[in-house]
Amino acid sequence: MAENTVILDGTGVKRALTRIAHEVLEKNKGVEGLVLVGIRTGGVHLAQELGTRLSEIEGVEVPVGAVDITMYRDDIKGHHEHLPVGKTELPFSVEGKKVVLVDDVLFTGRTIRAAMDAIFDQGRPSCIQLAVLVDRGHRDLPIRADFVGRNVPTSRSENIMVAFDADNKPTEVILQK
């Protein structure tokens, strides 16, 4: 029987996202040339939340897109049957843009590498920054996040899950042992 511990409750998630929004603005000195790209599926919901906060603070709409990394995975041979493919929707050009890549949990870094490959196939951004709600460690690749909601040291056997409600709003972060 899995044991669940709540790492961040609803209020904690909101605070973390608000803080990330301020850090993004501070690092980029505003939203000029900034676009948010969420990694399907959890990252897309978080990118939308982050976009709303940035717009509220700056009064300017920040474009939000979605990237599906299924076709860029490096473990395709390991899957007995292939994963369902999602849609990449970038309703803007990434050429010369400051891309903030958003995901729910940062783990091995392989998902982020795949997402960066997917973005570079669409154009050449001026830079890519990474925002994650939870960094759980255990990196296989030299990748680190620029903005982190919460660092949660975990063992490999544990699992981190970000829960969303029916409207795709993040509700809590759970550690499953």
Place this chain on the structure above:
Amino acid sequence: MGFRHKDIIALKDLTKEEIELLLDTADNLSEINQRDIKKVPTLRGKTVINLFYEASTRTRTSFEIAAKRLSADAVNITASTSSVVKGETLSDTAANILAMKPDIIVMRHSVSGAHEYLAKRVSCSVINAGDGAHEHPSQGLLDMLTMRQKFGKLAGLKVAIVGDITHSRVARSNIYGLTTMGAQVFLAGPPTMMPPGVERLGNVTVCKDMREAVDQADVVMMLRIQLERQGKTLLPSMREYSRYFGLNPAVLALAKKDAIVMHPGPINRGVELASSVADCDQSAILKQVENGVAVRMAMLYHVCGGEPVE
């Protein structure tokens, strides 16, 4: 829900969920075909052999482009330039191709059932690109994708299929696929080209004349009269066929206002389709060709993880 088949031989073998998965994948992959860089690394290192025993430019090119967009290495073998003309059997050809370690063989063959025969003898995946008068699953899937994009669903659609039903693998794949997905199929064609007992295939109605099939249809699918094959012996004249089973603006007006016209190509202009209909706003013929690449990408992607069906 995953796709567990090693091969795709016929839409008759696939469940509603499996067809839906292939269509969803194709729909999502179609975005890749709109990019400047139309390539993803998914099947890097995989080898796809297009083994075509029958002439086909459109299907072979479509499979080749699909394989290349997924970064697979695609090799084309056409029967006229291979050892087939020297008398090699399909079994020997398969053994020799297999020795070169391909991952997927895409085959077109004039004999119905050739793919099933091949799939049982090779360890790699086999995709049917048309076998005799049996099935043409990639065409059936791209047709269904085109309809689903237009109407948002397949269940409840009225689809008229007009022409040589007996010899059409396109018609057979569409009948299996569409009835599995809950669409209603209405068939019309000369009595010499209507297989007896076709009603038993599912939600299929055979109509006495073409107007009855097209009346209030959402989709009008015209089949090609295969002039190079049986056309001459089963029809009094092309002119008569065109008069009774050709789609012209007057007959198309019987269908729903937003109906689409489909054709697997190549078109015999003025025979099964009036030129004005082939080029009208309701024509989805080029959209079918466009969707062909995405559907074939989805098929190549999903067979790579499947296993043989016992």
